[in-house]
Amino acid sequence: MKLITRETDYAMRALVYMARPKNSLVSVAELIKELKFPRPFLRKILQTLKRRRVLKSHKGKRGGFLLARPPEKIFLVDLIGIFQGPIELDECLFKKKLCPDVNVCLLRKKLQKIEAEVVAQLRSISIGSLRDERN
Amino acid sequence: MKLITRETDYAMRALVYMARPKNSLVSVAELIKELKFPRPFLRKILQTLKRRRVLKSHKGKRGGFLLARPPEKIFLVDLIGIFQGPIELDECLFKKKLCPDVNVCLLRKKLQKIEAEVVAQLRSISIGSLRDERN
């Protein structure tokens, strides 16, 4: 059981790499040189981040990507939301039956509580905090 | 993104149903009558629970399954471990490279902390607590 997929992981690392004081354009070429991810896969990921307004881009020669907002405002929970869908730990598996079982509803409440805590934790991890705390 | 799969969910509900004061044998036939799960799938699940020592079984006519230990000692985290593998939120995706990136290691530490809290939460949910708290 894992919480983050490879897509989310790659996205996070690329973003940490791009989180420089200057926030200048970074090309895919530069990123894969540093991070060794599969080129087309990383491209797809970055394009998704662009579409989801986490990155901005410039096309054409000397183009590339840059953060659309300060790294302190990009959170792990955002990336999970983008690449793995919203966090719904309590998703009711019998949707049409409106939770026929009292026990199940009780379970849902408990899972919701856990979810709230996990989300709070994930929200506390930003690209900025990952970049800054290295020492 | 979801935390528990249908297998885990079915297992949990079957166990809650079986958690009766008497702890007598319950057959698959009885379970599916009550719970409406696909018969062969539930059979597979129960056999797994048997192999993993959560259930005991009796073969032959009038056979069935029963809890191998008190419902208060069967935890959601156990079932997730059985059906979805151990919880390893911080699984290092570059296993052979021994975490070359400082940032990644930092991330792992943060994920480990979250993991510890999630596990603690999941450990607090037992079959017994689900059965008892209905009212």
Place this chain on the structure above:
DNA sequence: GACAAATGATACTAATATGGTATCATTATA
């Protein structure tokens, strides 16, 4: 203006995980 270097869009493919079925062997009880 032509070329080259970059992203945009989109469709396809491979591998793995999930959610099941199907079948036959074995055992215990009435």
Place this chain on the structure above:
DNA sequence: TATAATGATACCATATTAGTATCATTTGTC
């Protein structure tokens, strides 16, 4: 000894994850 149960195992269908391939579009530089 028939039957009702589980044990073991192999198989199948679908969804998700991980990744590839290709062509179109844009833009800086000569």
